[in-house]
Amino acid sequence: MKSKTSPQMAVNIGQLKLKNPVMTASGTFGYGEEYSGYVDLNRLGAIVVKGLSLKPRLGNPPPRIMETAGGMLNAVGLQNIGVDTFIEEKLPFLRNYDVAVIANIYGETYDEYKKVAKKLSAAKGVHALEVNISCPNVNKGGVSFGSDPKIAARVTRIVKDETSQPVIVKLTPNVTDIAIIAEAVEKAGADAISLINTLTGMSVNLKARKPHLKNITGGLSGPAIKPVALRMVWQVIRRVSVPVIGIGGIMTAEDALEFLILGAKAVQIGTANFINPHATIDVIEGIKNYLSNNKIKDINEIIGTFQP
Amino acid sequence: MKSKTSPQMAVNIGQLKLKNPVMTASGTFGYGEEYSGYVDLNRLGAIVVKGLSLKPRLGNPPPRIMETAGGMLNAVGLQNIGVDTFIEEKLPFLRNYDVAVIANIYGETYDEYKKVAKKLSAAKGVHALEVNISCPNVNKGGVSFGSDPKIAARVTRIVKDETSQPVIVKLTPNVTDIAIIAEAVEKAGADAISLINTLTGMSVNLKARKPHLKNITGGLSGPAIKPVALRMVWQVIRRVSVPVIGIGGIMTAEDALEFLILGAKAVQIGTANFINPHATIDVIEGIKNYLSNNKIKDINEIIGTFQP
Amino acid sequence: MTKDIYIGEILRNEEIQEDCFLMKMKVASSFHDPLPGQFVMIRIAGLNDPFLSRPISIYSFSRGKSFCSIELLYRVVGKGTQILAGLIKGSQVEIHGPLGNGFEISTVKENIVFIAGGIGIAPLSLLIEHLCRSACLFTSAITVYLGAQRASAIVGLDKLQKLCRDITVCTDNGTLGTKSLVTQAFQKNIKKFSPANTVIYACGPKEMLKSLAKILNTSKFSCQVSLEERMACGTGACMGCAVAIKDQKGTLNYKRVCADGPVFNLADIIWD
Amino acid sequence: MTKDIYIGEILRNEEIQEDCFLMKMKVASSFHDPLPGQFVMIRIAGLNDPFLSRPISIYSFSRGKSFCSIELLYRVVGKGTQILAGLIKGSQVEIHGPLGNGFEISTVKENIVFIAGGIGIAPLSLLIEHLCRSACLFTSAITVYLGAQRASAIVGLDKLQKLCRDITVCTDNGTLGTKSLVTQAFQKNIKKFSPANTVIYACGPKEMLKSLAKILNTSKFSCQVSLEERMACGTGACMGCAVAIKDQKGTLNYKRVCADGPVFNLADIIWD
Ligand SMILES: Cc1cc2nc3c(=O)[nH]c(=O)nc-3n(C[C@H](O)[C@H](O)[C@H](O)COP(=O)(O)OP(=O)(O)OC[C@H]3O[C@@H](n4cnc5c(N)ncnc54)[C@H](O)[C@@H]3O)c2cc1C
Ligand SMILES: Cc1cc2nc3c(=O)[nH]c(=O)nc-3n(C[C@H](O)[C@H](O)[C@H](O)COP(=O)(O)OP(=O)(O)OC[C@H]3O[C@@H](n4cnc5c(N)ncnc54)[C@H](O)[C@@H]3O)c2cc1C
Ligand SMILES: Cc1cc2nc3c(=O)[nH]c(=O)nc-3n(C[C@H](O)[C@H](O)[C@H](O)COP(=O)(O)O)c2cc1C
Numbered sequence A, B: 001m002k003s004k005t006s007p008q009m010a011v012n013i014g015q016l017k018l019k020n021p022v023m024t025a026s027g028t029f030g031y032g033e034e035y036s037g038y039v040d041l042n043r044l045g046a047i048v049v050k051g052l053s054l055k056p057r058l059g060n061p062p063p064r065i066m067e068t069a070g071g072m073l074n075a076v077g078l079q080n081i082g083v084d085t086f087i088e089e090k091l092p093f094l095r096n097y098d099v100a101v102i103a104n105i106y107g108e109t110y111d112e113y114k115k116v117a118k119k120l121s122a123a124k125g126v127h128a129l130e131v132n133i134s135c136p137n138v139n140k141g142g143v144s145f146g147s148d149p150k151i152a153a154r155v156t157r158i159v160k161d162e163t164s165q166p167v168i169v170k171l172t173p174n175v176t177d178i179a180i181i182a183e184a185v186e187k188a189g190a191d192a193i194s195l196i197n198t199l200t201g202m203s204v205n206l207k208a209r210k211p212h213l214k215n216i217t218g219g220l221s222g223p224a225i226k227p228v229a230l231r232m233v234w235q236v237i238r239r240v241s242v243p244v245i246g247i248g249g250i251m252t253a254e255d256a257l258e259f260l261i262l263g264a265k266a267v268q269i270g271t272a273n274f275i276n277p278h279a280t281i282d283v284i285e286g287i288k289n290y291l292s293n294n295k296i297k298d299i300n301e302i303i304g305t306f307q308p
Numbered sequence C, D: 001m002t003k004d005i006y007i008g009e010i011l012r013n014e015e016i017q018e019d020c021f022l023m024k025m026k027v028a029s030s031f032h033d034p035l036p037g038q039f040v041m042i043r044i045a046g047l048n049d050p051f052l053s054r055p056i057s058i059y060s061f062s063r064g065k066s067f068c069s070i071e072l073l074y075r076v077v078g079k080g081t082q083i084l085a086g087l088i089k090g091s092q093v094e095i096h097g098p099l100g101n102g103f104e105i106s107t108v109k110e111n112i113v114f115i116a117g118g119i120g121i122a123p124l125s126l127l128i129e130h131l132c133r134s135a136c137l138f139t140s141a142i143t144v145y146l147g148a149q150r151a152s153a154i155v156g157l158d159k160l161q162k163l164c165r166d167i168t169v170c171t172d173n174g175t176l177g178t179k180s181l182v183t184q185a186f187q188k189n190i191k192k193f194s195p196a197n198t199v200i201y202a203c204g205p206k207e208m209l210k211s212l213a214k215i216l217n218t219s220k221f222s223c224q225v226s227l228e229e230r231m232a233c234g235t236g237a238c239m240g241c242a243v244a245i246k247d248q249k250g251t252l253n254y255k256r257v258c259a260d261g262p263v264f265n266l267a268d269i270i271w272d
């Protein structure tokens, strides 16, 4: 039943051209290396690396993760090697591959975002920036940058001013109205919007009467959050005209197709990598099969074909 | 290993005295009747009935529910028989039991809340009101009453003015900062706060390229949302002094104990009833066993013993 | 009536046709005698994925000395039924029921017509069995129209053949019986039956019931159908399994398939 | 090296002690030879509850003509291991590995001391086997201290006895061997060993490793331990399995048990 010509899988996120719409989600695929034994990185739509900060970050004390029903909590606390070490030590490895590399960036102050963006903008082998605005804003007493449209817009503008690379802004779901934030960052110049980051959650160790995570709360990811992710993509997609990248609980090609049909131009695979190190390739293959079986020649033909 | 004297299970929610901290969650236990074959209603801490509106509500067209990973979506649309029919036809049945009955109320306008509260306040056999403020506010273009602290406070005050019964305000999790809403309703006179209602989610029917729910979006409940519920209870409990009732994904006694240890004075069992019609009793028995096994004489001794 | 959750121990679980399984289980004798058309909610104890229980009609029931046995006839269509199909002898399931209202049984009619599409035979079969066993009824009064897409999707025929004689089998592609939609096969013979002395029972896919509704539209035939909807509780509490039904005044009301049905008068159903 | 996900077909899965199971499975021969101390991530294909894979050390490994066989020794402590314990012969699991860094093997030492608490014997056992098989080593150089709370929690002893002679068994309650903590039993004999010519390998509960750290505190013994932490990916990507480790300058760093470990120098670990 398979058609002989392979379906066309390339999609564009603004100027960024991807082989296919399947990326890795930041923080779930290391710096690419960690999965290079399992996955031919050349086959991926893009690799979004672990969130980078100006200085190396120690991250939170353990325990950092806990399993939940259909998902997991993490409080890694953005442990990372810092932008300089990334450029020196990790980027050369990634340059060996013919794959789009997206640097996920993170700051505790506006200035940090600015500096990280600047450094990465000058680095060879980075094809786009993804701005994580879910982190607590040190200037504003810990309220997340991403929960206030004005602050979200300001971060976006600051990063845009530092780079000529496409800027993707990644939204947090822990807000009353995500569409308002999306509109604000679009207006501020975002070239694309990705969503969702993790939902804030918590897990209680009954025996010890303590939190399971040392950090008390953590970010919930995995299939448990897929319904929330789909809803938010649906909300945002109708309010912005820039491309939207769907993230949240995608485990299979079918899950990914749900986001694409809703109107997401691409998707990111997060927690699924942990359960199945081959998940990204399985999703790509699954989408191809779906297109072939349904005699669809080009992935773009199905994006946004959802009928409410 | 069981101690011979049964542990003391009674808790107080303000003036409301409950045999034990286990209630049913609104909309998941009908009007009590539906489960009276499976559960001796006399054994429950309280029965919270299906949300009541001033006039009977038809509810949303089907399909109304969909399964998700570790949970379900519902878009019942508050189908109910209306407050008058409830008082005439359902309350007499409940009066046969020695159990606290809590009426969950719902309005599309301030005035509807007021009128429903008034009617129930005068009805014999209603022991408290639970105000559902997660519903879209028709006056404010569909934004939920519960997502704005001022509106939430106003609804609380309106209901308080109509009744001498304890007023529990039930919060929606679809907000940026639930603690602000909790503080606002406490200040407005809420005698207790219950949380969480469902997270808004969505499910896509890939084959039909349509939503699984006719209403497109629905409320996510079940174990998938427990981490979010625990986190929100934890956020609220430290900001208000009125009793907090924990709701969200409680399937077992252990789940319930997690909420109690965090500081919730009582819990509600929702979706679990669907999976196990005997869930409420299983939770009550399980808590008793836990107390006996740990030689704790009174449930109140463990409430709020969590050490962050 | 006290209701309970029962452990069903699988005695047998066989693929009797392509993708179609017959599961026999034993449950404690406190299980109530089901009415034809009632169903159970079934799940695998301790398994949270799939999360919800699944509604399945009672296909056959018998009461032994120390336990009851229940047969379910089901088609594998998704995750839940797939997992059921994998259960082996000795495995345990959790069930509760019997749930819902059975068919209204009128013994005064001359003709009783059954129209079943595919797995829709499951709830009807118990009713046919019941009617055949009730002394006051001649099996000659029973006419069955059994249809499916293709031969391999025709199930329950062997049991039927033991119960009654007037069976018309049809398949969409003609691989068994007449090549015809089951509703068309019935329509061709509709003149044989007088509305006043006939009662029709039907179960099958929505499209089949819809065309039956069209066929019977202006006629005076009384027709009861068993409907399916996604369910969460199965006990009438969640309002999840709504179906649009006309009340006496003809206004739309949402009824619960689990508690107000699954059997409804075909004429009362409002199709979308 | 290309890494893959393997299907493990259960050959045997028996409770060899109270709550302690030995699982033997066969996997395709492309599975790489594990180093002692390495582990696999294991899950039941298609089952999403529990959600994450579980890390289990490779207890034993052999390469046959057409497939490899892997043995896992595990204790049932929660949902995941409970489900593993329920698997019967012929069931399939999904594994990936071998993961992590094994023990550093120094063959020049005179004495090799193993200290295992309970199920902690699992990763050490493969190392002992390896050392015994390597020609350059006399089994007399090996001393094993094997401890647990009670007799029924002592596992892996039979296999050990086939490999080496100098085994001290101790239990907290004295139901087998010496009544002593395993670390105390070692401490009593510590004078027998010279730091320069001895290497220590240990695995067990955190408390055991902590007291071992205290015992060895100012000594010059080189001691490698295998640590456990909750894991999500097992491949170094999620940063979930962090453990506080001193770097050369003595500053705290979070290392990944899965990718930087699970074997660490005891002296580098910062206990909370
Ligand atoms: C009262 C009642 C009695 C039933 N009796 C039988 C029976 O005797 N034998 C039998 O094989 N089936 C019966 N069904 C249908 C059966 O419940 C569904 O096939 C089953 O729930 C599908 O579960 P799944 O996980 O395999 O499929 P899913 O993955 O949940 O869904 C697969 C497909 O089945 C459809 N579906 C899912 N749930 C239902 C449902 N409750 N009703 C109708 N379609 C559904 C979906 O829309 C989808 O197309 C009955 C349904 C009801 C409501
Ligand atoms: C590298 C490594 C090798 C291991 N090798 C073995 C082995 O060979 N045999 C064996 O029996 N066990 C081994 N473990 C421990 C094993 O992974 C846990 O016992 C298992 O994950 C518990 O899963 P569960 O679902 O049964 O328990 P859960 O319900 O998840 O937890 C039950 C208890 O186990 C603890 N626990 C959970 N996960 C881990 C973990 N990853 N590490 C330590 N404790 C945990 C929890 O804190 C809790 O107290 C190893 C762990 C690691 C990290
Ligand atoms: C362990 C872990 C670490 C993460 N780190 C980051 C990060 O550094 N930056 C970021 O923007 N998102 C981070 N995320 C969020 C994911 O990229 C993704 O948005 C989220 O997990 C939801 O997708 P999923 O359900 O497919 O995992 C992390 C998620 C996990 C589970």
Ligand SMILES: Cc1cc2nc3c(=O)[nH]c(=O)nc-3n(C[C@H](O)[C@H](O)[C@H](O)COP(=O)(O)O)c2cc1C
Pocket (backbone or CB within 6 Å): B025, B026, B027, B028, B050, B051, B052, B074, B076, B078, B104, B132, B170, B196, B197, B198, B219, B220, B221, B222, B223, B225, B247, B248, B249, B250, B268, B269, B270, B271, B272, C238, C239, C240
């Ligand atoms: C089918 C269904 C109907 C519900 N109806 C109501 C309602 O009428 N009023 C209300 O306040 N909450 C309603 N809820 C929310 C529940 O009371 C509860 O807050 C939520 O389901 C989370 O708890 P759970 O995960 O234990 O189900 C409903 C939930 C479900 C699943």
Ligand code: FES
Pocket (backbone or CB within 6 Å): C230, C231, C232, C233, C234, C235, C236, C237, C238, C239, C240, C241, C242, C256, C257, C258, C259
């Ligand atoms: S399934 Fe819950 S009311 Fe019918």
Ligand code: FES
Pocket (backbone or CB within 6 Å): D230, D231, D232, D233, D234, D235, D236, D237, D238, D239, D240, D241, D242, D256, D257, D258, D259
């Ligand atoms: S488990 Fe993911 S980094 Fe170790």
